[in-house]
Each structure stands twice: as structure tokens, then as C-alpha cells.
Amino acid sequence: MYNLGKGVQECTETSLLTALGGMERRNLSELDTTLTSDNLPVVSHDFNTWRISTLPDRLIRELHSADVKNIPVIIREVSNGEITESYTVTNDIIPFLEPLLDKVFDVNPGATFFLDGRDFEAHIITAWLSRRPKYRQRVVLLFYTFEYSSGEAFFDAVKQVSPEPDWRETVALMPVIFPQELPRLAKLIDLSDIAVEDLYEGGKIWIDSMLRQPMRVVAVHIVMARVKPEQLGFCDKPEIVRAFNADYAAVRLAYYVKDNPEVRKMRPHLKLATATRCYDFSAQLENGEKAEFSINIRTGRPMPRETDERKYIRRGYGIPGNAAAIADWVISDRSEDEMSFWEWRNKGVPRRVDHHCPHLDVIEQDGKSVP
Numbered sequence: 001m002y003n004l005g006k007g008v009q010e011c012t013e014t015s016l017l018t019a020l021g022g023m024e025r026r027n028l029s030e031l032d033t034t035l036t037s038d039n040l041p042v043v044s045h046d047f048n049t050w051r052i053s054t055l056p057d058r059l060i061r062e063l064h065s066a067d068v069k070n071i072p073v074i075i076r077e078v079s080n081g082e083i084t085e086s087y088t089v090t091n092d093i094i095p096f097l098e099p100l101l102d103k104v105f106d107v108n109p110g111a112t113f114f115l116d117g118r119d120f121e122a123h124i125i126t127a128w129l130s131r132r133p134k135y136r137q138r139v140v141l142l143f144y145t146f147e148y149s150s151g152e153a154f155f156d157a158v159k160q161v162s163p164e165p166d167w168r169e170t171v172a173l174m175p176v177i178f179p180q181e182l183p184r185l186a187k188l189i190d191l192s193d194i195a196v197e198d199l200y201e202g203g204k205i206w207i208d209s210m211l212r213q214p215m216r217v218v219a220v221h222i223v224m225a226r227v228k229p230e231q232l233g234f235c236d237k238p239e240i241v242r243a244f245n246a247d248y249a250a251v252r253l254a255y256y257v258k259d260n261p262e263v264r265k266m267r268p269h270l271k272l273a274t275a276t277r278c279y280d281f282s283a284q285l286e287n288g289e290k291a292e293f294s295i296n297i298r299t300g301r302p303m304p305r306e307t308d309e310r311k312y313i314r315r316g317y318g319i320p321g322n323a324a325a326i327a328d329w330v331i332s333d334r335s336e337d338e339m340s341f342w343e344w345r346n347k348g349v350p351r352r353v354d355h356h357c358p359h360l361d362v363i364e365q366d367g368k369s370v371p
Contacts, residue, residue, distance in 0.1 A: 008090065030114040034121065142221060
């Protein structure tokens with residue numbers, strides 16, 4: 001939901017209204033949010049202000065809402081794999097969540113948002129949503145393992161911030177597991193951080209703890225690349241073996257959520273969600289190599305992707321139709337490709353796709369990136 005070549009940054013009013021309010025409008029979108037120091041939710045992919053504005057290079061949670069109000073959104077140039085100090089000012093300002101949601105629902109009352117709460121702020125956002133019944137059945141809140149070690153920890157954190165008494169029925173929740181988190185979850189219960197069975201058990205216990213809570217969990221989101229043993233080959237480096245084993249365990253967890261009789265009995269309408277996650281950009285380096293990058297959400301700076309066997313994990317995340325093959329819901333960076341792939345498949349025409357994403361490949365001309 002962005003077009004940097006036309007001056008449209010992600011997580012802005014222009015991007016949301018274009019996607020959800022146009023002639024051929026969509027009805028579903030993911031949206032990132034983070035809190036200011038006075039706990040007002042701002043719409044931003046990054047926790048940091050640097051990449052999207054000319055504000056001081058700080059975390060948004062360190063700034064008061066008044067410091068963020070009416071701040072123009074910028075698009076920074078990319079050169080040699082670096083996000084630079086050169087930028088273009090867009091027509092958007094950093095949006096606050098509530099007025100932006102209200103604008104979208106005004107033009108598209110049937111829209112639904114997967115609201116990405118991330119980090120340790122999700123319990124505060126849960127309480128915030130509970131006080132706004134206008135968003136019931138319209139917003140599903142995603143949250144992660146990073147700061148919530150169990151369902152009990154999340155449930156208790158929500159209770160501490162004074163939600164409405166009926167929050168357990170009114171706020172729809174979607175806990176998320178990254179494979180990279182499974183080693184930590186396994187170690188929390190004194191298991192090894194590398195064996196597939198232990199990684200699976202760590203994730204399973206966390207999922208079960210969420211489903212036991214008396215709250216409205218509508219889906220479990222599991223990120224997975226579905227890598228194959230032959231992609232690992234004879235590599236025996238522990239960090240790489242651990243990454244592959246975590247992905248194997250994540251796939252097992254996906255089938256656990258989808259097919260386990262006890263889970264289905266406890267939550268008969270529970271959905272399995274996943275993601276198609278591309279590189280944020282690729283760029284030609286001065287040495288002639290083409291490299292792929294993600295963006296660090298805490299700093300706004302680029303992070304080069306692995307070039308060892310873990311590249312197959314990164315590629316698996318970004319292939320349309322890959323993780324989607326076993327999921328009910330998909331949050332996709334390549335939604336058009338995803339839908340096209342499945343339409344062809346449903347007509348009996350197998351299509352070949354890979355992880356490359358041409359509209360995210362930076363081309364430089366006269367020292368500036370061009371679409």
C-alpha cells in the first residue's frame with residue numbers, strides 16, 4: 001500500500017484511502033501502530049521517527065503526541081544499500097490511529113483491519129480498543145511473543161491498564177509467532193534451543209497458554225518459509241541449523257493450530273494466519289553485487305539479509321502462495337501476485353513464482369532512486 005515513485009509512503013492517509021476507498025477498493029488491510037509517551041496510537045511501520053520524518057532521531061514512544069502532530073511524512077532516497085539523508089516531502093502527515101480509521105470507515109464501512117500492535121504495547125492498545133465499541137468486528141489486534149511470555153502474562157497486563165469490563169468479548173486478538181522466537185520460548189521451559197521437537201514444544205505451550213485465556217482469540221498467526229532439508233544441505237553451523245529447525249517447527253505448529261482435535265474443540269472457529277513477507281528493498285551495491293535488505297523498525301535503518309543458507313528462509317517468506325497454501329488468512333506484501341497465483345491455480349494452471357519483487361528493486365539514476 002505504497003508507491004514511493006509517486007510520493008506515497010506506507011501507513012499514511014493517502015495509502016489507506018487509495019487501497020480501501022478507491023473504485024476497485026479492497027476490504028481488508030494490515031496496519032502498523034505504535035504509542036506516543038502519553039499512550040496515543042500513531043500509525044507508523046517504524047518505532048523510530050528517522051525514516052519517515054525530519055523529527056529528531058528518536059523512538060516515537062519517547063515523544064509526546066503534541067510533538068508528532070501535523071509532522072509531514074517524507075520518503076528518503078536509497079543509494080548503495082543505504083537509506084540516505086536526502087528525502088522528498090510527501091503530502092501526508094504522520095497520522096494518529098483513531099482519525100485515520102474513522103476516515104477509512106466513512107468511505108468503506110465494510111473494511112477490516114489487522115492492527116499490528118507489536119512490542120510490549122499490545123495490552124495498552126487492547127484496552128484502548130475496548131473503550132471504542134465503534135471498532136468492534138472491524139479491527140483484529142496482532143501481538144507477539146517478544147514481551148508476552150505466556151497467555152497469562154498478556155491477560156494480566158491487559159487487566160492492569162483498566163480496559164472496559166467486556167474487553168474479553170469485544171476485542172478480537174491474533175497472537176503471532178516468528179520461528180526466530182521458538183529457541184527463546186523453548187529455553188523458557190528448560191528445553192534445548194535447537195532440536196525441532198523442543199522448538200515445537202516451546203511454541204505449542206505458548207499457543208496453548210493463549211487459547212486457555214478467557215479472551216477472544218480469533219486466529220493464531222505463524223510466520224513460516226516451508227524450507228526443505230535439501231536447501232540446508234550438509235551445513236552444520238549451529239545458527240543455520242537452528243534457523244531451519246525453527247522453520248520446520250513453525251510448520252508443525254501451523255498444522256497443530258489447524259488440525260489438532262483439542263484445539264478445534266476448544267476454539268472451533270479459530271483461523272490460521274500467516275504472512276508473505278518480502279525484502280523491503282533490493283539495491284545494486286558499488287561492488288556490483290545486488291543485495292536485499294529489511295528495515296530495522298527500531299532505527300529505520302536497513303539491515304542486509306543473510307546470504308548463507310538462511311537466504312532460502314527469507315525467500316520462502318516472500319514467495320506468493322507458499323505459506324498461504326496451508327493458511328486461512330494471509331497478510332501479504334504482494335497481495336496482487338498472491339491473488340493472481342491462486343486464481344490461476346484454481347483454474348488448473350500452475351504458475352511459477354519466486355521471491356523477487358521488481359517494484360521493490362531500487363534503480364539509481366543520477367544519484368537518485370527512481371521507480
